[in-house]
Amino acid sequence: MAMSSSSIGSSRYVDVSGTDGEAHIPVSTTDELDPSLAGGFRVIYDRETPFELRIQDADNTPQQIGTLEAIKVKILILGSDTDIHVVRVELSTESDLFFLYTHTCDLESFHAMQEQQKLMVDFADYANVLIRMLNNCIKEPHNHLAVYLMQADGRARLDFIQNMEYKFIELLSVDFMRASEDTIRQHISFRYTSMKSRLQVLQTRLHVRSSHGFTVPVTYN
Structure with a gap:
C-alpha cells in the first residue's frame, strides 16, 4: 500500500x-470558511475548559452557585507573535449551538482594563496570560476557577479566581458580549x-x- x-x-x-x-x-x-478567521485572525489556542456558568437576575443579583459546563475557548490574534494588534476570545459549547460570546481587545482597550484592574502585565503578554489561566483551570479545577456571569442584555464577564484555601482571590476579569444573530448563524x-x-x-x-x-x-x- x-x-x-x-x-x-x-x-x-x-x-x-x-x-x-x-x-x-x-x-x-x-x-x-471559518468565520473566526475573517479579517486575518489566526487561532493560537482552542481547548475546552470547565466554566461555572451563572445568570444575573434583573435586580443585578447573580446566582450564588452556577452550573458546570465544558466551554470551548478559542483565542485568536491579529498580527504576528511579536507584534500583536488585537486579541480575540470566542466562547462556545457543543450543548448549545446558539451560545457564542466574544471578547475583543486591542492596545487601547487593554490599557483601560490594565488601569482598572491594576494589572502588572503588558498587552504583548495578554494572550499568554489568558492561555496560562485557562490551562490552570483545566489542570487544577479545584484551585483555579473560571466563573462566567451572564446578563440578559448580552453582556457577560469571565472571572479567573484562585482558591487559596482561606480565601478566594480574583486574578483577572474579562468582559464578553453575546455575538450577533448573523454571526451566530x-x-x-x-x-x-x-x-x-x-x-x-x-x-x-x-x-x-x-x-x-x-x-x-x-x-x-
Missing part, C-alpha cells in the same frame, strides 16, 4: 493505492459544514476498508 498527499484546489486528498485500484479520500480543509453553518465534511471522510474510509480489506488512517487538519 502506498500513500501520498496532494493538493487539488482547496481540498487535500490522501491517495490510497491497493491491489484492486486506487481510492481518493478527501480530507476536510474548511479552515478558510455563520458559526452554526460553518460547524454544520465541518461536521458534514468529517462524515464524508468517515464514510469514504469505511468504503475503502470494505473494498480493499485494510484500515486507512485519516487525520484531520
Whole structure:
C-alpha cells in the first residue's frame, strides 16, 4: 500500500493505492470558511475548559452557585507573535449551538482594563496570560476557577479566581458580549459544514476498508 498527499484546489486528498485500484479520500480543509478567521485572525489556542456558568437576575443579583459546563475557548490574534494588534476570545459549547460570546481587545482597550484592574502585565503578554489561566483551570479545577456571569442584555464577564484555601482571590476579569444573530448563524453553518465534511471522510474510509480489506488512517487538519 502506498500513500501520498496532494493538493487539488482547496481540498487535500490522501491517495490510497491497493491491489484492486486506487481510492481518493478527501480530507476536510474548511479552515478558510471559518468565520473566526475573517479579517486575518489566526487561532493560537482552542481547548475546552470547565466554566461555572451563572445568570444575573434583573435586580443585578447573580446566582450564588452556577452550573458546570465544558466551554470551548478559542483565542485568536491579529498580527504576528511579536507584534500583536488585537486579541480575540470566542466562547462556545457543543450543548448549545446558539451560545457564542466574544471578547475583543486591542492596545487601547487593554490599557483601560490594565488601569482598572491594576494589572502588572503588558498587552504583548495578554494572550499568554489568558492561555496560562485557562490551562490552570483545566489542570487544577479545584484551585483555579473560571466563573462566567451572564446578563440578559448580552453582556457577560469571565472571572479567573484562585482558591487559596482561606480565601478566594480574583486574578483577572474579562468582559464578553453575546455575538450577533448573523454571526451566530455563520458559526452554526460553518460547524454544520465541518461536521458534514468529517462524515464524508468517515464514510469514504469505511468504503475503502470494505473494498480493499485494510484500515486507512485519516487525520484531520
